[in-house]
Amino acid sequence: MQLFKNQTLKVSNSLTGKKEVFKPIKEGYIGMYVCGPTVYSNVHLGNCRTFMSFDMIFRYFRHLGYKVRYVRNITDAGHLENDADDGEDKIAKKAKLEQLEPMEVVQRYTVDFHETLQKFNFLPPSIEPTATGHIIEQIEIIKEILEKGFAYERNGSVYFDVVKFNETHDYGKLSGRKLEDMIANTRDLAAQDEKRNPQDFALWKKAEAQHIMRWPSPWGDGFPGWHLECTAMSTKYLGENFDIHGGGMDLKFPHHECEIAQAEASNGHSPVNYWLHANMLTLNGKKMSKSTDNNIYPNEIFSGDNNILSKAYAPSVVRFFMLQAHYTSILDLSDDALLASEKGYYRLMDGLKSLADVPTSPTTDFDIKAWQQRCYDAMNDDFNTPILISHLFEAIKHINLIKGGKESISENDKALLQRIFKDFVFEVLGLENPQQSDNNSETLSGVVQLLIQLRNNARANKDFATSDKIRDELAAMGVQLKDGKEGTTFSIN
């Protein structure tokens, strides 16, 4: 099904600052690269929001019938800690701290990353390359940039010459900065550097004797610079020019700006047609960040073991919460917001569940085709999941009216509605049906049905003490009974 032929999708392109009609380089195919995590600690919730945004985008492209090659890297070589640390990288630093081999650190946190993403029901990317697996490619790119004259070597390190590059190219076009402004506003710390200009960035860094992670190169033993791995891996798997590059807003400058510069300097091509940036998740109004301790880990939310939230929340609830905001907006995490999302999420799931048992009629009081197109329109407008969700709730309302006998739906339309719901709720939004994940659901369901029968018998005999006992004790166990026109149903929270 090549749905994309009938749908016009618009995306917010950071490169132009505009919402543009999306047109892939090759019809029917999409190449997408997203900057992945640095695996030197557990993945925090802010990271998850970015990857969730692109998981949703990946899912929608697939739903539209595109063949997508989605590349998301693992940064296992570490970036430079900061200038003051003089070349010690994050992975190596953590390794010393914990008395582990660097690759042991990498392994531990890569596993954590995958486990967490699986709980959130993320689809795996098509390729998940590692920085350390692409040292040769990175060295090749450095050679090309040196040949073109946009880099220089100093004492075993290689730096990108931003000023020279800017003479013939536009350094700052993605982030809206001008090199002159950057130079004028540079806080000149200690002018200790080997760099010609403070704006220059490292392509290759010489490894000091104590540095553990090191590779041989034409410039001596060292390790690759901060921005090079993404250029190497995106070029290798998606080509010199590809459709979409995504990442968190905080990577726009300098990381993505430098990627553009590296690609243009080495092969002359602007690497990416559409730059997509997901916005930050904040906690207490501030950006979540590992370095400032203003963060919460996914497992702390799932277990309720934290000082911020009043209770535990399921991964699906957190996913639903995040998708209720647009991916380009800042979203603030709070207990009130999660509680509201949790209720809404169960309302959506309950409504969806009751659709299966709804009675049918010869006619339908609700234009399902028009509603379906409104759902597509929402997604086509820069993946507007909050609007899509509002449409889903509109349909839930109709379902509840049908259930209550106030509206009707035909057999065919019911099947159609079920299919569309399945498409958007499970396939596109990637939500999970809480009932399906329960292994003992059949047994449990039978037991509850039996209790419902006993309660109804008691009610018929006006033995309300017994009926209320059954209802209240079940409620205390998290099983809620709902008396409707068609009999009593239940849901488990």
Place this chain on the structure above:
RNA sequence: GGCAUCGUGGCCGAGUGGCUAGGCACAGCUCUGCAAAAGCUUGUACAGCGGUUCGAAUCCGCUCGAUGCCUCCA
């Protein structure tokens, strides 16, 4: 200091010139043995000031406030 983004009703959060976003909470009603669930109805909004316009939450200017980037971070 520079660049950028944002400020929507009790809370979260869509919406870029005129038409009900949605969820949660609150109130009333219907239903119910009573509740819950569901449905119906209602309310309080667009930070402030000024401008453009027949008309602005939406465009422009200023003020105030918040956030992000400018140094590793999604």
